[in-house]
Amino acid sequence: MDFEFYSQTDTGRVRTNNEDSVALDERCAVAVLADGMGGYAAGEVASGMACDFIKAELGRWLTEAADSASDADVRRAMDICVDNANRAIFSAASSNPTYAGMGTTLVLGVFRSGRMLLGHIGDSRAYRWRGGVLQQVTKDHSLLQEQIDAGILTPEQAQFASNKNLVTRAVGVEDMVLLETHQHDLESGDVILLCSDGLSDMLPDARIAEVMAAHDSLPDMGAALVAAANEAGGRDNIAVVLVRAQGAAEPPARSWWPFRRLGGAG
Template sequence: MIFEYFSLTDPGLVRDNNEDSIALDVDNHVVVLADGMGGYNAGEVASAMATTFIKTELGRWMTEGGYEANGREIKRAMEICIDNANRSIFNAANSNPQYAGMGTTLVMAVFQGVRSFIGHVGDSRCYRLRGGEFVQLTRDHSLLQEQIDAGLISQEQAQFATHKNLVTRALGVEDTVLLEVNEYRAEDGDLYLFCSDGLSDMIPDSRLAAILASDGTLEAKTNALIDAANDAGGRDNISVILAYARSKPLRKGLLSRMLGQ
């Protein structure tokens, strides 16, 4: 399977700074997106630490033999990277008063042949569009999701909840954190969307699916997603990574158009 990528982050219309961070290792097919939190711009520090560390360490591991690893070994490598990144952020938050309380949610992926390994902590999400079917592959680690799971609130009511951003899991908040990681089989034509809640909170899934299913390059679709979030108010930072899977190489001219070059 061959993967193509495009990524972009935008501060939105309300926030003065951007606490989101994105990282891509195209050669090793490692995708990382983080949404930081904390005062005095500490969220920027937490998210940047997470994406930089994971891209570097996981990319190195993949280069040194990760492509020969089995699924269990890849998941374990992802968990170790998350654990080490979490400890780095936690230690920085506890040794620097200006960083006290900082943390970050995160969604990540490793693509290996026809296998995709999707991991997340918090409410940063991964969706997949396959043959017209749009599904959310991650399940938020949030108070709101726990209430939905317990039947205390419906999906319709959740759209108007005032506590959407209360996460129950994040990097850097405690000395340990649990990465939820699942393996999926990638198919020709799959389009994966990784995003911060600055997109998913502003745009309904039906609109996200329509934009992804529209004609155009990955760059055009990414810009359309961010524009839609800003048109809806842009209340938070907005980050998007798109990953497109195909089984055969494209002709050079078509490849250039797909990548927006």
Template structure:
């Protein structure tokens, strides 16, 4: 793989939180391939843990291998590779759930970032999120696939009511629960110093955007920032597993995204 035209830092941390006995979150990083993957599993008998591990391992191995070998691949090929790898992982997880009674009903969310010369490709399924921190301002760049988000979009509830909603964790899409999974994929331009946060809902449910922004800005070191984010979520109750993956584009270069698939989609 040809080196990226900018420096890239990737850091990830996960924590069981204060209410759960096991951690069903999982993440995988490959700085050389420019790949970060995060999954939040669901299902009884620790099956959510199996689903998230299967997904992250598959994408880290298969998509990571393709990215290492795909020097000069056009953006559309990257998009297609992401879709194919997520589809194959979906089939594998669903197959395991259908053949092993202990895994029945398992599934997982997904949020991932692929850093390329043209920009960063962000793909997601479910309510795990991606945020971008640029010039001191944090912005959510994915849109949850959840019942709560659908009600917000329809104007049935207000953002203030959503904070206290009882059905926050009901997702409308997940990997491994249906024969076909729809993954949203978008490319975002990069600027030197851009920072990205991928997280499970165990973080975003505990801390609002202003708190996330403040904690990211407080720590220039990404590992320290990830630790502070997880500590902040635990201080607010830690009701779920908490995972934070942070990425930062160094000042050595600038990648201008070319117009291609999904640009601007949410």
């Protein structure tokens, strides 16, 4: 199974700086998207550090593991890479007053034949587009989602809530963070959308699906999603990553390991 990748970020219509970052390693089939937060420019630093660190470290591990790593091995490697990135960002924020309080959301995909290993922290999302149907495959780590889960708000009421951007989990804010990981099957023709809340807050899922259905090429689809978010107000930075699966799936490999945590053995 082969994968086609496309990414785009946009400042939006309100912000003057862009705190969203993306990183793609097409050779290793890795996609990373992060939405930073913090003081002036600090959000850009946090999201950029997360994307660059994870792309480099996970890409290096996948290159060494080749095709012999099991899915469990890859998920463990994802956990370790994110833990290392979290500690690097937390250390930078703790040692430099300019970066105090910075952090970032994260959504990370490793694409393998017939499946996707997906990890996320915060409210950056992943969707799967299959056969004309859009399905959200991540669940936000946010106060709003907790209120929905508790029955305090309905999903319809949540669309008009004022606390949409309060996340309950972020990279770099504390010395430890938990990456939520899941595995999802992929079929030929599936398109995976990773996005920051600058897209998902501006466009309801039905509108996202409408835009994706209107375009076949990933560059056209991505540009149209960004344009639609800006037309809807563009109140935040916008980041999208699109990944299309093509061809037949192959059976998964078995097991391969070694990996080093930052500052110690893995």
